[in-house]
Structures are given as structure tokens and as C-alpha cells.
Amino acid sequence: MDMKVSPSRTGEGRIRPLPNLIFMSRWLQLPLYLGLILAQGVYVYHFWVELVDLIGAAMGNQAALEHVLTAVAVDGTARPTKLNETTIMLVVLGLIDVVMISNLLIMVIVGGYETFVSRMNLETHPDQPEWLSHVNASVLKVKLATAIIGISSIHLLKTFINANAYDAKTLIAQTVIHVVFLFSAMAIAASDRIMAGTNGTNKHSH
Template identity: 60%
Template sequence: MTTSNPSRLGPLSYLIFSSRWLQLPLYLGLIAAQGIYVVQFLRELWHLVSTTLFHNGVDAGGVESAEATIMLTVLGLIDVVMISNLLVMVIVGGYETFVSRLRLEGHPDQPEWLSHVNATVLKVKLAMAIIGISSIHLLATFIKARNMDGETIMWQILLHLTFVVSAVALAYIDKLTQPVGRHAEAH
């Protein structure tokens, strides 16, 4: 691997190459957003604990059973975790791919996927995470289906299927664009 010496670059090339650092505030903002998701997770967890221990689990209208309320709250917690995982993939993978190396080789906590991340792998992983998040939302919709109109449910199913088809298409394109032999090494 060759490393370029910044002094060898012309001023315009150096400016263009250095512009990748403008993404740093974006990644720092995503880290702040992840902190907000931690607060949201703790609030939803507290709501689950307090509802389960101190109330009968029925909402103000008396419509949902205790089991449905607990299940919807747990799905909300899972949703927050999956979105947080998505943020980690974007922050770590995006920074490593587009800004600068993290130099985590040999670190015991280095994510396995980071060693072979590139823009295409990141897109496929993000698509799979989005499908997982969409699945959680769809499951919550099915639990609340009797209180929802059919058109809303239909659009949520179509949106979820669109995510699935998009992810399959991205994975297929990735497979088609891989050099011969790389597929066996990557998996």
C-alpha cells in the first residue's frame, strides 16, 4: 500500500482530498443523536418497568391488554437498539470508509465487519438493518391492527416489501460487481 505525501499534492488536489474532513461534524452529530437514543431507551425502559409494576397495563382508554402494552413497549426498545446499531454502522463504517482509518487492527473490540468494509458492503449492511427496523414496525402494526385502517397497514406492508426488494437488489449488484474469487474470501 502506498501512502501519498501531502507535500507532493498540488494545492487544489490537497484541498479536495482534505475536504473529506468536512464530514467529521456530521459523524459527531450522529454520535450526539445516538446519545439521544440512549435517553429514549432509558425512558421507554422506565415506562415498561413502571407500567408493569405499578399499573394494570391498560392504557387510558382501556383498549389494550397488559400483554399487548408490554409487547409494544418491548418492540419500542428493540427498535431503539436497532436504530442505535444502524447509527454505529454509519458512524464507524462511514468514517473508516470516507474520512480516515481508525487503526483498530488487533484491538479486541474491533467489529468483524470493519476489516472488509467498503461503500458497497456498508450499503448492504444498512439495507439489512433498515429491513430489521421495518420488521419491528410492521410487527407493532400487526399487534395494533384492529385499531388501524386497512389502507395504512397495506402501505406499511408495501413499504417493507420495497425495503426487502431494494436490499436483495443491492446484494445482487454487489455480488455481480465483485472480482472473481473475492466472494469466497469475503464470506
């Protein structure tokens, strides 16, 4: 009767020093993800500053109103003396923009760390994100492209609502950039689907 010897006993499962060093170099990305967490904190602070200014302007605080109008780039020659629907909409869109960028940061931090650094072992955690269960480099790339399109859409909508504060070149440039983002995401999704189909065909052929 043949006895199977485990790789750990024979040394076959051990990584040689140089490959192990190269593999361990993935931990150099850890400070990058920690830096993105700090950037997330800056966005949280910015969100609350904008929200406090909006609430202050709604209660008649002129200083808060000036901050709000400056933040949404309302033309100085026609500044309203109180909040109106357009200004509120622009501020709310700005808050939504911050939230969407924050969501993008979470996808990069959690998905990138899980994919390129180390497993987080969140399978049994009740708050595990649904998308994280099947994330890989290709899926993360498509999700990031989709998130960037959403952020670009918010910026474009803010520009169109407050079109008087921008010249025609700016409006055209932002529209073209948004279209480029859209086609880029479609190309990424299409190439990812082609690659997935090719890999599936190769597996079946073997």
C-alpha cells in the same frame, strides 16, 4: 548499479495544492458523524425513558401506564387498566426497535468514518467489530439495507399486533413499503455481487 530514489525525495509522492484541498475536504464530514453521535445519545435517553415507564406500569403506576399505552398507540376507547401481554410485547418491540436503529447509527458512524474520512487503525484492538475488518462502500451499503429491513420488520410486527389501532390503508401501506425495502436490498446485493464478479474477471484478464 542503479540507485532507486524514493518518491518522497523526488517530490513525486507529494500531493499538489488543489488535489490536496479536495482530498482534505473529506474532513467536512466530521461534524456530520459527531451529530450522529449526539443522535445516538438521544436514542439512549429515549430507551431509558420507555424502560422506566414500563417498569413503573408493571408496579402499578397509572401515570406510567398512560405513557406506555400512548406510546404504543393503544385505542383510547379500550385501554386496559393494567399491563397485559400485548402491551408488554409492543413496548419491548419498541425497545428492540430503538436498539436496532442505534446499531444502524453505529454502522454508519464507524463504517462511514473509516471508509470516507480516515482510518481508525483498530486492527489490533480487541473490541474491533468483525464486520469492520472488511468494510468498504459496497459492504456498508448492503449492511445498511439489511439493517433497514430489520427495522421495518419490527415496525410491521408492532402494527400487526396492534392492528385495531390502524386502518386498512395504513396496514397495506406499511406492508408494501416493507416489501419495497426487501426488494431494494435484494437488488443492491445482486448488483454488488455482479460488480464484484466483473472486477474479479477484469483482474484475471489482466
